[in-house]
Amino acid sequence: MKIAVIGGTGLIGSQVVKDLTAAGHEAVPHSKSTGVDIIGGRGLDEALAGADVVVNLTNSPTFDEASPAFFQTSMDNLLAAARKTGTGHVVILSIVGVDQVPELDYYRAKTLQEHLLADGRVPYSIVRATQFMEFMDAVMSWTSDADTVRLPATPIQPIAAGDVAAAVAEVAAGAPLNGIRNIAGPDVFTLDELGRLTLSRKGDNRTVVTDPTAGMFAAVKGDVLTDEDAHLAPTHYTDWLS
Template sequence: MRIVVIGGTGLVGRKVVELLQERGHDAVAASPSTGVDAVTGAGLEAALAGADVVVDTPNAPSFEDGPVLEFFERSTTNLVAAEKQAGVRHHVVLSIVGTDRLPDIGYMRAKDAQERIVRESGIPFTIVRATQFFQFIQTLADAASQGDTTILSDVLMQPIAAADVSAALAEVAVAEAVNGVIEIAGPEPLRLDDLARRLLAVRGDSRTVVTEPAAGYFGGKVDDRSLTPGNDPAITDQRFGGTTYSRWLEDAR
């Protein structure tokens, strides 16, 4: 099976390519560094020639509302057009748990637009919504820091190791399209402020994490259902990664 991984040199995509190749598939990475730019369409036709499946994992270079929406709308529109021309039989897209519940967050609106384009493309699809990656907790802590203080909400999350997301995507890529949404989350619900507190402690970071429920998430209002799995009745399937946060922290020092 020939599988093209858009964003295949990134954190998640690179591991998806490796896993598929280990299983004997003709999996290739497609990203600007390999000459494929989904935003401009450059290199897409050649990259998708003969492809059976596309796994769509790129991340936007900017989180600002306008640029991120433009990135996902343009890249996904170009991608599905190229897939139709190439006869691709399955489009797998990586999205985020809570995408359809947080319209006041620009990044979520952009991912919702991406999902809509995929749904309406006519190409068989599977949307894989993952919870927040363990790897992103540092970014959240840094963005919320003012000097030696980090101000974060205590919102409930169920974060996941990026490697577990890659493993799930590799499984979905070789299965039949579900034409629906699969959720994947970590094995345990945890609170954002505590996640940051534990990470900073492990890394010897002296910043103090202050809990402020009104701090929200990326400027949006959230509650304990916003970022956790199992709160959308339209979900086709639910899966859970096996890596606990404690285990991941052992390698995050």
């Protein structure tokens, strides 16, 4: 099976290409560096020519009010190219609980992306993942100083990027879901608890202060970013830290 991976040189995309290739598929990575511009549309028709499946792993360069325009334009261009070339399956990566946090511009933008795909007249699959383990340092950096890291007690279910890539590759190689598959890590933590664990394992002496107003995840209500019924990945956060 020939599978075009747009955004195929990034954190998830490069691993998706590796997993698909190992499974015997012809997985071709595409990005701006290979001449494919999903916003301008340049190179998309050529990238999708002869492809059975296209996986779109491109992401908005910002998380603010500009992000909806990115997903609107990129999905319009991708779906037009898929219809033109006859590509029979479009896969995207989204976020568990994304439609439950309308307070966040980026989450509204990703929800828009899902709706555009579902309405796009091409068979599709949406893989929703929980928060990446790899992003924990960035999350802490948003609300930290030399002595303190402030984090809300938002429940999250961290998943390793490698496990996300494996799940995306599996879905891409299968029949279109025409729906959503949720994937998640095996353990649930509150974000402040996860911060303490992370700092402790790294020998970082900063103090984590529980602050319900701190950072982007302060806007999340309840446990919408977790899913006990999701397909659970094998990697535990403590093992990943090691």
